[in-house]
Amino acid sequence: KQEVTQIPAALSVPEGENLVLNCSFTDSAIYNLQWFRQDPGKGLTSLLLIQSSQREQTSGRLNASLDKSSGRSTLYIAASQPGDSATYLCAVRMDSSYKLIFGSGTRLLVRP
Amino acid sequence: DVKVTQSSRYLVKRTGEKVFLECVQDMDHENMFWYRQDPGLGLRLIYFSYDVKMKEKGDIPEGYSVSREKKERFSLILESASTNQTSMYLCASSFGTPSYEQYFGPGTRLTVT
Numbered sequence: 001k002q003e004v005t006q007i008p009a010a011l012s013v014p015e016g017e018n019l020v021l022n023c024s025f026t027d028s029a030i031y032n033l034q035w036f037r038q039d040p041g042k043g044l045t046s047l048l049l050i051q052s053s054q055r056e057q058t059s060g061r062l063n064a065s066l067d068k069s070s071g072r073s074t075l076y077i078a079a080s081q082p083g084d085s086a087t088y089l090c091a092v093r094m095d096s097s098y099k100l101i102f103g104s105g106t107r108l109l110v111r112p
Numbered sequence: 113d114v115k116v117t118q119s120s121r122y123l124v125k126r127t128g129e130k131v132f133l134e135c136v137q138d139m140d141h142e143n144m145f146w147y148r149q150d151p152g153l154g155l156r157l158i159y160f161s162y163d164v165k166m167k168e169k170g171d172i173p174e175g176y177s178v179s180r181e182k183k184e185r186f187s188l189i190l191e192s193a194s195t196n197q198t199s200m201y202l203c204a205s206s207f208g209t210p211s212y213e214q215y216f217g218p219g220t221r222l223t224v225t
Contacts, residue, residue, distance in 0.1 A: 031210045043116075043202055044216040051211065089155075093210050098143055098162065099170070100214060102155045 002027045004092055006103035013080055014111050021075040021106045023090035028068045034100065035064050035075050036089045044089065047075070080110045115139070116217035118203050124223045131190040133220050135203030141215075142208035144186035146170075146178065148199040149219075155202065161186055162208065193224045 003026045013019050023033070032051045036044040048057045048064040050073065056065040063076040077084055087107045091100040119134035135144065145160040147170075157170030159178040167178050175197060179187040186205075190197055203217040 034213060036216075041200075041219070041221070043218040044204075046213045046215060049213045091155075095210075098145075098160060098206070098210060099157055100155075104154050 002030075002092065002094060002101050004090060004101050004103040006088075006090060006106050008106060009104065010107040010109070012109040012111060015080060015082060017080050017110075018076070018078050019080055019108075021077070021088050021108070023073040023075070023103055025071045025073075025092050025101075027094070028071050029095055030068065031093045031095050031097065033064075033066055033073050033090060033092050035062075035073075036091065038087045038089060038105070040087075047088075077108075080108075082110045082112050084108060085110050116203055116205055116215050118201075118217040118220050120220050121218060122221050122223075124225065125190075125193050126225055127194060129190075129193050129224075131193050131222065131224075133188040133190075133201055133203075133222070135186045135188070135205075135217055136184055137186075137205040137215070138184065139205065139215070140183065141205035142183075143206045143214075144180065145204040145206075145214065146176075146186065146188045147202045147204065148172070149202055150199050158188065193222075195224050198222060198224045 034049045035047040050066045061078040087105040089105045091102045115138045146158040147155045161167045161180040177189045201220045204214045206214045
C-alpha cells in the first residue's frame with residue numbers, strides 16, 4: 001500500500017531564504033506526482049505536476065524534482081516571501097489510476 | 113484558467129438532515145472527485161466520477177452518495193447528516209487520462225450539529 005510522507009510537518013524561515021520541502025513515497029510505481037498549496041480554510045491550488053518520466057518541473061520561483069527510484073520528490077522555493085506562507089501538499093498517482101494519494105503536508109511560515 | 117466552484121463556502125446543518133453539496137467545473141473535464149479533509153487524517157477520497165452517470169467509490173463512501181447528471185456538475189449527497197460528517201469537503205476535476213492535473217474548488221466547510 002502506497003504511503004506518502006512529508007517531513008517536516010512545519011517549517012519557519014526568514015524572508016528571502018531558499019528552502020526545500022520534502023516528499024517521500026514507499027512504492028516507486030507512480031504515474032505522476034503533483035504539488036499543491038493550500039491557504040488556511042481554502043481549497044488546493046495546483047503548483048506543479050511531474051510525470052514519472054520527468055526529473056523536474058519549474059514554474060517561476062518553484063522547482064520540483066522527482067527521483068522515482070529512491071521514492072522522493074522535493075519542492076524548492078527560491079527567495080521565499082511572506083506570501084508563500086501556506087501548507088504544501090504532495091500527492092502521487094499510481095499507474096493508470098485516477099486516485100491521488102496525499103501526504104499530510106508541510107506548514108510553511110515565512111517571517112518578514 | 114480552470115474554474116471549479118462549490119455551491120457554499122460554509123454550511124450548518126442539523127443531524128438527520130439531507131444535505132446536498134454541489135460542484136461545477138467549466139473546463140469540460142471528464143473526471144470529477146469529492147474529498148473530505150480532516151485534521152490528522154488528511155485528504156480522503158469519497159467518490160469519483162469518470163463520465164456522466166458513472167461513479168466509483170473511493171476510500172470512505174459510507175454515508176454518502178453522488179449524482180452526475182451533466183458533465184459539468186457533480187453533487188455529493190449526505191442522506192442523513194451525522195456529527196461525524198462535520199468536515200471540509202473539496203471537489204476536484206481533471207481530464208480523462210491520469211496524465212493531467214487535478215484542479216480543486218474552494219471547499220465547503222460543513223458543520224453538523
